[in-house]
Each structure stands twice: as structure tokens, then as C-alpha cells.
Amino acid sequence: MTEPSSIRDRNGLTEQEYLQAYDASIYERPSVTVDMLIFTVLNKEQDNYRKLPEKSLQLLLIKRGEHPFIGQWALPGGFVSVHERVEDAALRELKSETNIENIYMEQLFTWGDVERDPRTRVISCSYMALVDRTSLDIQAGDDAADAKWFEVAYHVFQEKKTNLDHGYELEKLLKITLRNGLETVSATVKIVEVVSGRSTRVSREVVDSQGIAFDHAKIIEYAIERLRNKIEYTDIAFNLMPPLFTLSELQQVYEVLLGKELLAAAFRRKMASMVIETNEFTKDAGHRPSKLYRFNPNWNRN
Amino acid sequence: MTEPSSIRDRNGLTEQEYLQAYDASIYERPSVTVDMLIFTVLNKEQDNYRKLPEKSLQLLLIKRGEHPFIGQWALPGGFVSVHERVEDAALRELKSETNIENIYMEQLFTWGDVERDPRTRVISCSYMALVDRTSLDIQAGDDAADAKWFEVAYHVFQEKKTNLDHGYELEKLLKITLRNGLETVSATVKIVEVVSGRSTRVSREVVDSQGIAFDHAKIIEYAIERLRNKIEYTDIAFNLMPPLFTLSELQQVYEVLLGKELLAAAFRRKMASMVIETNEFTKDAGHRPSKLYRFNPNWNRN
DNA sequence: ACAATAGTGTCTCTCAGACATTATTCG
DNA sequence: CGAATAATGTCTGAGAGACACTATTGT
Numbered sequence: 001m002t003e004p005s006s007i008r009d010r011n012g013l014t015e016q017e018y019l020q021a022y023d024a025s026i027y028e029r030p031s032v033t034v035d036m037l038i039f040t041v042l043n044k045e046q047d048n049y050r051k052l053p054e055k056s057l058q059l060l061l062i063k064r065g066e067h068p069f070i071g072q073w074a075l076p077g078g079f080v081s082v083h084e085r086v087e088d089a090a091l092r093e094l095k096s097e098t099n100i101e102n103i104y105m106e107q108l109f110t111w112g113d114v115e116r117d118p119r120t121r122v123i124s125c126s127y128m129a130l131v132d133r134t135s136l137d138i139q140a141g142d143d144a145a146d147a148k149w150f151e152v153a154y155h156v157f158q159e160k161k162t163n164l165d166h167g168y169e170l171e172k173l174l175k176i177t178l179r180n181g182l183e184t185v186s187a188t189v190k191i192v193e194v195v196s197g198r199s200t201r202v203s204r205e206v207v208d209s210q211g212i213a214f215d216h217a218k219i220i221e222y223a224i225e226r227l228r229n230k231i232e233y234t235d236i237a238f239n240l241m242p243p244l245f246t247l248s249e250l251q252q253v254y255e256v257l258l259g260k261e262l263l264a265a266a267f268r269r270k271m272a273s274m275v276i277e278t279n280e281f282t283k284d285a286g287h288r289p290s291k292l293y294r295f296n297p298n299w300n301r302n
Numbered sequence: 303m304t305e306p307s308s309i310r311d312r313n314g315l316t317e318q319e320y321l322q323a324y325d326a327s328i329y330e331r332p333s334v335t336v337d338m339l340i341f342t343v344l345n346k347e348q349d350n351y352r353k354l355p356e357k358s359l360q361l362l363l364i365k366r367g368e369h370p371f372i373g374q375w376a377l378p379g380g381f382v383s384v385h386e387r388v389e390d391a392a393l394r395e396l397k398s399e400t401n402i403e404n405i406y407m408e409q410l411f412t413w414g415d416v417e418r419d420p421r422t423r424v425i426s427c428s429y430m431a432l433v434d435r436t437s438l439d440i441q442a443g444d445d446a447a448d449a450k451w452f453e454v455a456y457h458v459f460q461e462k463k464t465n466l467d468h469g470y471e472l473e474k475l476l477k478i479t480l481r482n483g484l485e486t487v488s489a490t491v492k493i494v495e496v497v498s499g500r501s502t503r504v505s506r507e508v509v510d511s512q513g514i515a516f517d518h519a520k521i522i523e524y525a526i527e528r529l530r531n532k533i534e535y536t537d538i539a540f541n542l543m544p545p546l547f548t549l550s551e552l553q554q555v556y557e558v559l560l561g562k563e564l565l566a567a568a569f570r571r572k573m574a575s576m577v578i579e580t581n582e583f584t585k586d587a588g589h590r591p592s593k594l595y596r597f598n599p600n601w602n603r604n
Numbered sequence: 605a606c607a608a609t610a611g612t613g614t615c616t617c618t619c620a621g622a623c624a625t626t627a628t629t630c631g
Numbered sequence: 632c633g634a635a636t637a638a639t640g641t642c643t644g645a646g647a648g649a650c651a652c653t654a655t656t657g658t
Contacts, residue, residue: 005369005370005371005372005373007372007373009367009368009369009372010367010368013369014369015369015370015372015420018368018369018370019369019370019420019421022421022422024333024421024422027333027381028383028384029331029332029333029334029384030331030334030382030384031326031329031331032331032332032334032425048634048635049630049631050630050631050634050635050636051634051635051636052635052636065311065312066311066312066320067307067311067315067316067317067320067321068307068317068320068321069307070307070309070311070317071307071309079329080332080414080425081330082330082331082332082423083416083423084416085414085415085416086412086414086415086425087414089414102501103501104500104501104502107411107412109409110388110409110412110427112382112387112388112389112391112427113387114385114386114387118317118321119321119324119326120324120326121384121385123334123382123388123427125412125414125425132500166599167599167600168599168600195599196599197545197597197599198406198434198537198540198541198543198545198597198599199404199405199406199541200406200537233535235500235502238500239500239501241500243499243500246637247637247638248636248637263620263621263622263623264636264637264638265620265621265622265623265638265639265640266619266620266621266622268638268639269619269620270619270620283629284629284630285629285630285635285636286629286630286631286634286635286636287628287629287630287634287635287636287637288627288628288629288630288635288636288637288638289628289629289636289637290636290637290638291637291638295499295500297468297469297470297497297498297499297500298469298470350607350608351657351658352607352608352609352657352658353607353608353609354608354609548610549610549611550609550610565647565648565649565650566609566610566611567611567612567613567647567648567649567650568646568647568648568649570611570612571646571647572646572647585656586656586657587608587609587656587657588607588608588609588656588657588658589607589608589609589610589655589656589657590608590609590610590611590654590655590656590657591609591610591655591656592609592610592611593610593611
């Protein structure tokens, strides 16, 4: 960005001299990893030929074949090399797990607690990726032998509010359940929100983990919360859709993520500016065909 | 979180045996730092006794006394030790620069490019803190001898939109200027937003930096954008206010951050649920006194 | 009196929620 | 025909933008 400085520092060194003398190895350093939260939406089986298939939110997990947490399920991820950008490490992982590139990926949060990994100090930078399941080459890649999609379910099962002098403390216990048909893993995450005076502080902690490795349960919880939030004011939901989709399908995706039903009329009005009508229709549906839409990249974000 | 596993891995080791044999030193590791974006709002001088003082957004910078970028201004920050949480490193820096604790602090983004620091590979985790200037012990701390508040100004001075097949590319050139009365530093940041198909990708790059060290100009740009965004749908603005404030002052803060004027009537309506009226008033103002309010910690976030 | 800010009232427009109604397909 | 989804119309109320108007102070 700038030319090397010829100014001399307190030791009388120029920048060049300083850098040549710099020995980076004297400081002990943490390891840095990336953890990937790869979400998709899948149609559930449906017996009634007339009914629309229900949608479910799915997350990709990998069965650990090595210590620590051997046999448990973890987020895909890996170490960041000294010679690669953190984002490139994330892209590399994504490619190796899903075999696709050019999909939506966003940095979520960096987890910096000291005892996250029993091997050594590990700081983990988490990324969320959203995949259209139809364009997905299922479970390709090498380490991915034990990669599986899990249906994500979660609910708050306890809420405790304590009023303080100038605010309150809200403690929520949230249960996350991940189902794979064959296997179910789950965890309880405690979220404590302390509001006092003008400031708010939130902390997350894994209280109990049944088959989910490391502190990944709280990372998953955080990601779901972010996803739920962002879907309301951005267009990320479209990354979960195939290129052509019906408004009902889009609505279903919103409903699964938000965990509540929406009114079709209002939903269509709100989405109108974000989609472009095509001339194609669904068919063989057992009911009235539905117009197919695609994303409008020029919608007005305000 | 879990009891040590007695399962044996492919080498026949239990978890305990594996961990004892684990040699973390064989992998080369990056350094991890925290960078602090400490913002506050300050009244500008005002000659007319009747007029309200204008507010300005201020950012704390530190003059570098060592290579690299010696003599330039940088975000306060430092290395994360292997034995401390990343967040604790941030809190430590915050305390050493501002000498206050218990203020609003939020993790922003982790910057993972390879060539960020000429000394060695450095990954930087940035945090944003918001301070009420009135409760601030100005520039205390030790390394902070050369810490100074800079008034933040920025504006987009070029915007180029290229339409693509299924989307567009938007390139913005943004100039950030930081003023200290004595000194002015500035930088140009290029933000490229590529929308193609359903997905969007944004990248930032420092094009030209006059007196701002490292890639800190783009971190500052990112922070301002986040701050501007969050002020619209959260209560973070109150962290910039003293315990008691008038609605006009609050509105001024919103106006400075958003960079536009707001209508008082609508603003008051919107804020009504977030504040609590007190019985106190401003005085000696040269005009009608104004009721003082405080933050309502129980406002309904929805 | 005057300059300035503080604070309220009200009209309009937009938009989301709610719900009713019509349209269309396939077995 | 009947079961299901697709799609539109319309009433209502909440809330934002706009602007006019009243209130209150210190010099």
C-alpha cells in the first residue's frame, strides 16, 4: 500500500532493516480453523399425491474419524494455512464437501474461547453457505465419506427472566436436534442476555451435547439465528432456491426458516419486486399449475 | 463437554493417548490480533449561544511508534495471547485505551488476507466499541500516549454500474477522511459488488492510503457501514448517549450516523417506546428547555 | 420582541394482516 | 365432482412522511 518507510525507529532501524531482523517465531501462536455451516432446503416425502411436499432445513455434518470427539458429528472445516486467505480456506472446504463453487457464503463469527479444542489453542472462523439442493452433487469429495445431511429442528424449552435494577437478565434454554433418519444428535444451548442500563450483553454456552463435537452446537445455534434474521431484510433466501421456483415454494422456505406460517396474499405482495415472472408453469401437480418465477437481481434494496 | 472417549482410532490410540502424543508445534501458525474500532460522538464548537452544537462521529486512532507504518495512524489493537480468549484480548485493549469497562462492544469481522502485515502472517479480528464521550476518561492508558480522536467523514465520490447478463457489477469509490484538528489522514476504498444470478459478492480494497496504516481504512469503512445499518433496527445508538439526554440530541446522533436529516415528529414517535421520560429539563440553553429522557431497557424488540 | 429549539396535531399514503373469493388442475 | 393449490380483491389499522402550528426560554 505504501513505499517502505525510510524513517528510523527508536533502535535506529529503517523499515527494511526492521523487517529483516523481525523474528516471528518467538511468539507462541494459536491455530486458526474455518468451520462451515452448509445449509440447504429439502422436500420431505409426501404420501398424498395432491399435497405439496413439506420442506425442511438441512445442515451438512461430518462424522469424526479421529480424536478428539471420535465418532461424533462435527461441522466440516479445517486448518487455515499460513499461505492462504481465511476466505480461501473456507472456499476450499466448501468445494471439497459439496463439490460446488460460486455459491453464497458469508463469514459468521470468530470463536475465540481458549478451551475449544483439547489438542491445542484453536480459534475458529465460521462461515455460512447456502446451497440450492437441486444443483447439488450430493456428498462428493474425499474427506466427505462420512458427510451427511441432517434435518435441523430447534425450540426454546425454557425461558427465565429476572428483573434487575436498570434492566433484566433473560436466560433461554434452546434444544437443537439434528436428524438423519438413521441417527439423531442433539444439544442444549444456554443463551444469556443481560440488559443493564444502556448496554446489552449476550453469551452462549453449550450445556449438554449428545453426539455433537466441540462447541459446534452453539455455532449452529448462532448460524440459525443469523439466517432467520437476515432472511427478513435481505435476499439470501433465494440462494436456497433453484433457478426457477413457484411463489409457494419460496413461501415454504420462508416458513421453514422463520418457524411460522405466513399469509399468501401478503407474502406475494412483499416478494413481487424481488422476482421476475416467467412464462413457464409447474405441471402434473394434482392441482392448479403454478407460475414459475426467477430472482430479480435488480430489485431495489433501498 | 464430554468425557474422554475410550474409543480407539485407526492407530489404536484412545483419546488420552492421542492427546498426549499430539504435537501442535509441527504446523506453522498465523498470528492473531484484535483491532478495535472505538467510536464516540462529540459536540463541535458553536459560536452562536442559541444554536445547538453540531455533533460529529469520532474514532480513536493511535500513532505508530514502530515499524511497519511508523508515524502513520492505526486502529488500536494487539496480539491475542495463546492463553486468553479473543474477546478478552479485545476487552484488554479497550481498557488500556479508554480506561473504561462495561461498554458496548461487538465483534465485527475477521480479516484474513495473507499480505496484511509485512512482518508475518496476521489474521485480525475486529471489534467495534461505542462510548459515551461524557463518561470517558480521555486518553488514559500507557500505549495511548499517541492516541487521538479523529472526526470521521466519508462520501462516495464515484459509482459505476455495469449491467451483466443476469445481474450487474457495482463499483463504488469511497473517500474516508479522518480529522484531528492538527492532522488529517485519508484513504480511498474501492467496494465492488457483483450480483449475478441469485448470488451477491462484495469485496473491499484500499486503493490509496494517506497516513492510515495497514489495511485499516477498509476496516473503518466496514465498521461505519455496520454502524449505520444497525442503528436502524437496534438500540446501539444509546451506547453513544449519556445516561440522560434530550430527544433532539438523540436525533442529532442518528442524523450524524445516517448522514441525513430526519423529521422531528416522526423521529419522536418512533423513539417513544425506546425511552423513558424523566422530570428533569435542560437549562441555560438560550431557548425553550428540553425534557431529559433515559433509555428504556424493556422496550419491545419484536 | 426575537431567535432559536421543543413539542404536538393532523392529513395522507403506503403497506401488512386478515379473510373472502375466484381459478384451475388431476384423479 | 372433489381435493388441493394458485392467485387476486378488498377492508382495516398501524405507522411513516410531510408540514403546519403552538409553547417556552434567554438575551
